Amino acid sequence: MLTIVGAPLLLLILSNWVRSSPVSSSDWILDSTFGTQATIASEQTKAAVVDLEIDLTQGWVDPRILGGQLLDFTTRRKGEPLNVIISGKSDPYILSEIGFSIYAKSLGFSSECLGLHYGNIHQANLGDGNEKQDEQLLARQYYFTRPGGPVLGTCWESLAGGNHFRAWKQNGTKADTGAWFLGVSKEEHSGKHHMIIPDGYNIGRDFLVAQAVSSPTHWNSLWWQAEVEWVQGLLEPGSDGVNHGIKQDGYVAVLTVIRL
Ligand SMILES: *[C@@H]1O[C@H](CO)[C@@H](O)[C@H](O)[C@H]1NC(C)=O
Numbered sequence: 001m002l003t004i005v006g007a008p009l010l011l012l013i014l015s016n017w018v019r020s021s022p023v024s025s026s027d028w029i030l031d032s033t034f035g036t037q038a039t040i041a042s043e044q045t046k047a048a049v050v051d052l053e054i055d056l057t058q059g060w061v062d063p064r065i066l067g068g069q070l071l072d073f074t075t076r077r078k079g080e081p082l083n084v085i086i087s088g089k090s091d092p093y094i095l096s097e098i099g100f101s102i103y104a105k106s107l108g109f110s111s112e113c114l115g116l117h118y119g120n121i122h123q124a125n126l127g128d129g130n131e132k133q134d135e136q137l138l139a140r141q142y143y144f145t146r147p148g149g150p151v152l153g154t155c156w157e158s159l160a161g162g163n164h165f166r167a168w169k170q171n172g173t174k175a176d177t178g179a180w181f182l183g184v185s186k187e188e189h190s191g192k193h194h195m196i197i198p199d200g201y202n203i204g205r206d207f208l209v210a211q212a213v214s215s216p217t218h219w220n221s222l223w224w225q226a227e228v229e230w231v232q233g234l235l236e237p238g239s240d241g242v243n244h245g246i247k248q249d250g251y252v253a254v255l256t257v258i259r260l
Pocket residue numbers: 096097136169171
């Protein structure tokens with residue numbers, strides 16, 4: 001858990017991180033409410049009090065407050081980081097399952113690439129009262145194959161390796177924010193049995209965020225623009241409990257996606 005360090009040190013860490021991030025510093029907004037949530041999470045014993053204090057206004061809730069976590073369950077003991085949150089303050093259409101798969105297409109991901117020898121179902125507990133749920137969407141990056149024009153539905157990623165994500169919706173009765181939680185990563189080509197590449201969690205996340213925030217994205221006539229807020233402290237940096245033992249930096253990207 002993030003301990004509160006001196007403000008100058010925190011700023012130093014943040015500015016170093018922003019410099020090394022592919023996302024420009026203007027996208028950075030420190031989540032000021034995080035401290036409050038962290039405090040609540042450390043008082044899990046007072047369950048009744050916690051229930052009353054759950055704050056839905058920021059469009060997502062820290063899953064740890066009600067016993068969830070920011071790692072999914074890939075195996076019994078290991079999981080993949082849920083490193084992107086699409087806030088419930090986003091365009092209501094993309095909070096629906098169909099709308100979200102359309103939005104994912106605007107980012108270059110398609111759920112129609114499903115079914116090609118893809119591995120096991122992951123589960124996640126988003127702390128919304130639903131306990132562990134199977135993934136609700138699996139989408140893969142697709143590649144445009146013809147110069148000058150998109151050719152859709154190639155699902156080339158399945159063979160070539162690339163970025164993909166699994167998604168779960170935080171819509172249980174105890175924290176019904178409507179937010180999507182995504183575990184994004186980049187993997188090797190299929191000959192390598194879908195191993196995540198070195199640093200593949202950070203790389204996959206940064207790829208998706210860059211697609212979403214750098215310029216408006218669209219699918220047919222629907223256009224969106226996302227803003228990102230980077231949140232530290234939800235995920236422990238490092239490789240503890242992380243599938244394949246691949247380190248990740250502990251940052252979670254919270255996207256708020258507006259319809260243009
Ligand atoms: C929660 O969202 C999932 C994914 O869209 C959906 O399958 C499920 O029916 C929803 N649950 C409720 C109670 O709306």
